[in-house]
Amino acid sequence: MLSAQQSQAKRPVSAALAGPYGHPFHPILVTVPIGAWVASLVFDVASLVVHDPGFLTRGSMWLIAVGVLGALAAATVGFLDLFAIPPGTPAMRTALVHMTLNLLVTGAYIGGFFWRRAAGTAGSVGTGTLALSAASLLVLGVSGFLGGKLAYRYGVRVADEATQADGYTRTGTGGERPGRSR
Template sequence: MKPRELLRAAESFRAADSPSAAVGTMVRRALHATRTDGLLRGAWLGHPLHPLVVTVPLGAWISSAIFDLGTRNEDAARKLVAIGLAATPPAIIAGLADYADLDARQRRIGTLHAVTNTVATAVFAASYLVRRQGKHREGATLGLLALAVVSAGGALGGHLSYAQGAGVRRWPEATGSSPRIAGEKS
């Protein structure tokens, strides 16, 4: 089965419907029409905040793998795993704000995306803990496993955004005009 077919099949994961609807309702109740809602959903930015903030943990974790495999700088790799873990809560919170607006089919993918990334984060946490115990090789192995899992989570997130159109909103331009390309005459 091709990856695209797997992602399409995941849209039919109805076991996620009841818990995902409950989470969506809870998030909507907590955030509806608050300043925090607009902040977390990126109204001020012109697009959802979640894709922007996930770059910090992902960048840290990818960089840790480079240190593990390349320069073998154990201290830098461990610190980067820690930075990724510390940067994860804002990504989760921004993702939950977007999750509240999903339809049932999108929530199925969103739920799988969240669960997959939660597993990856737990494995990164285990990687950090064994690195702290001086077991760098085991920590590096766990880190690479977690990177594979978070990549699957990213594929689900990409499917959610690009194939299903979740989070795609057309924000009105502040000036009412379209953006100009550098050097373009008005």
């Protein structure tokens, strides 16, 4: 049986903005900054080993920009998910650390973007900006771990077990699933 607090954390504040019950938009949107920022680090490293690195340095800078825009979109719906978590709970404390780390990482990437822009994109990426990107990804990994804890341990915005059970109910005759033959 779910407590009132658990039930509250599973329901969206606004289904139209944050995603319907059991299918929040935040986990979908976080794939954009994660993918863009990982790819930017790959471009950074590659820029150190190729003959003409300018295209990789420019690509990395723009991947960072795409990641920042994606992070802002993910944060918008993430805030809505945050409002569903009851205050004073371990889930809320975890969510606040998760949010703080994500804001720090996004700020670091914004700073890195302008640093790169000022340095120019003709040569390979500098060691300082490379180190900033690598450190930011490490912090993002910690934040992602906390986001997983929110979903998989605390069940924030995850459908309750009775709803989940629908996915494990066999249909058809003789215990077979439709479309499968013996």
